[in-house]
Amino acid sequence: MPFESILQNGFLPSATRPRELPPPFDIYQEIASHIPAEVRDGTFGKTINDLPQLAINGLPPEYHSLLKMTLSVLTQVFVWEPVARKKGTARTVVPSQLSVPLVEVAETLGEPPVFTYADHTLRNWTLRDPSRSFLPDNIDTVFSYSGGEDERSFVAVHVYYESIAVDVISACSRAQKHAINQSEIGFSDAMARLSELIREMSHRFAGVKDTVSPEAFRKELRVFLMGWRNIVKMHYENCKFDASNLRGETGAQSSLLPYIEATVGTLPPHASNSRVQKALDVYHDFLQYQPKDHRHFLQNALQYTQIRRFAQSCDRSEVQEAYNDVVHAVIAFRRLHLSVIHDYIGAGAESSRGTGGSLYNEYIDGLLSANRYQLLNKDMRA
Ligand code: HEM
Numbered sequence: 001m002p003f004e005s006i007l008q009n010g011f012l013p014s015a016t017r018p019r020e021l022p023p024p025f026d027i028y029q030e031i032a033s034h035i036p037a038e039v040r041d042g043t044f045g046k047t048i049n050d051l052p053q054l055a056i057n058g059l060p061p062e063y064h065s066l067l068k069m070t071l072s073v074l075t076q077v078f079v080w081e082p083v084a085r086k087k088g089t090a091r092t093v094v095p096s097q098l099s100v101p102l103v104e105v106a107e108t109l110g111e112p113p114v115f116t117y118a119d120h121t122l123r124n125w126t127l128r129d130p131s132r133s134f135l136p137d138n139i140d141t142v143f144s145y146s147g148g149e150d151e152r153s154f155v156a157v158h159v160y161y162e163s164i165a166v167d168v169i170s171a172c173s174r175a176q177k178h179a180i181n182q183s184e185i186g187f188s189d190a191m192a193r194l195s196e197l198i199r200e201m202s203h204r205f206a207g208v209k210d211t212v213s214p215e216a217f218r219k220e221l222r223v224f225l226m227g228w229r230n231i232v233k234m235h236y237e238n239c240k241f242d243a244s245n246l247r248g249e250t251g252a253q254s255s256l257l258p259y260i261e262a263t264v265g266t267l268p269p270h271a272s273n274s275r276v277q278k279a280l281d282v283y284h285d286f287l288q289y290q291p292k293d294h295r296h297f298l299q300n301a302l303q304y305t306q307i308r309r310f311a312q313s314c315d316r317s318e319v320q321e322a323y324n325d326v327v328h329a330v331i332a333f334r335r336l337h338l339s340v341i342h343d344y345i346g347a348g349a350e351s352s353r354g355t356g357g358s359l360y361n362e363y364i365d366g367l368l369s370a371n372r373y374q375l376l377n378k379d380m381r382a
Helices: 004-009 026-032 035-041 044-049 061-084 096-109 117-122 149-162 165-180 184-206 214-225 256-264 274-287 292-304 307-313 317-346 360-373
Strands: none
Touching (some): 004 165, 026 061, 035 044, 035 061, 044 096, 061 117, 061 214, 117 149, 149 184, 149 214, 165 184, 165 307, 184 256, 184 317, 256 292, 256 317, 274 360, 307 317, 317 360
8 A cells, every 4th residue: 555654653653663773784773872971071073983884785675764863963963063072073074984874875865864753753653562553751862962951842742743644644634525515514523633632732832841851952952963065064074065065853854733734734835025925935945854755745635635625615604714723723723832942942942943953033934924825715814
């Protein structure tokens, strides 16, 4: 069945995926398991420079995501360790022992050769008790930059947020089916369920405020999430492209909200206002950092959706209200997120760019305007 894994697990990979790289690639995992100590002692640069040069051919495909995650984590630490230790600036040349296998494995996966949201969140979890669900206190990370509880919670909140995707996909599919059948009551019910799920996404997201201290986020974590684009000029040894364009990890590379937006049509394809168009361009650039099957799933959703068309053409106010409630729930998520960004990085941050390299005020504000354009029936606009 096409997209079987996404329909079963949402955007998180299966719990039974491989956890350990086979030799000789296990050396990367061995190093990754000592990151906090190596950062503290300042030995990471030497450890990476001593690495052998390995070629990835011969490694079975089921290990490629784990290898990509591990190599991209090592690259983040290699680049940002001097900054994290306050002992200098970023290292701007990634040695070929890291850059070549990272680029090779990223190419086979169809992903950018850099640490992405998939590496930070989607692949970076295990369940402490596999018989219990994805509650934040049941989630452990696979790797950690700091080894601290705030970092574990930061990842756990993201994984918990992602774990709602199966229900979201099911509500969107129901709304799509009722839109095709022009069933007004069924459509309104499915859209009401979707609004409820988006409010639950906001609720799960807000858990970050109770579990991650802004100070720990700024001191221990944020630097390791940063990419190169708009932040630092970067060279990957023995690779023929400009690595400086690669963005850093950010929730903006998650597929969950973009899947809703593609299916429901909460963002317009283009905007006449240049500020809003710029935000849409950055939004689409972030989508290039999703795993390949997520991108295809979203393209498929966008191509076949009838949801907005049906809501626009239907003259029943309940249908239009149900549609607008979903748009309002997306707007509420964005507003909440913007206020959390201000709490965590707005006040003490050196620049107003996110780890993904966007000017986040302009970016999220532009998307909020774009969402408001999509509300049906001007009288209902907030
Ligand atoms: C603790 C604090 C957090 C901060 C400082 C933060 C920061 C940011 C920033 C600056 C952006 C804009 C893109 C960029 O990086 O350049 C962004 C986007 C995003 N983040 Fe976060 N984030 C945080 C927590 C979370 C959590 C816990 C989640 C999910 C559970 C999340 C999900 C998202 C999503 C979905 C977007 C896209 C926003 C949109 O389309 O409007 N973030 N984040």
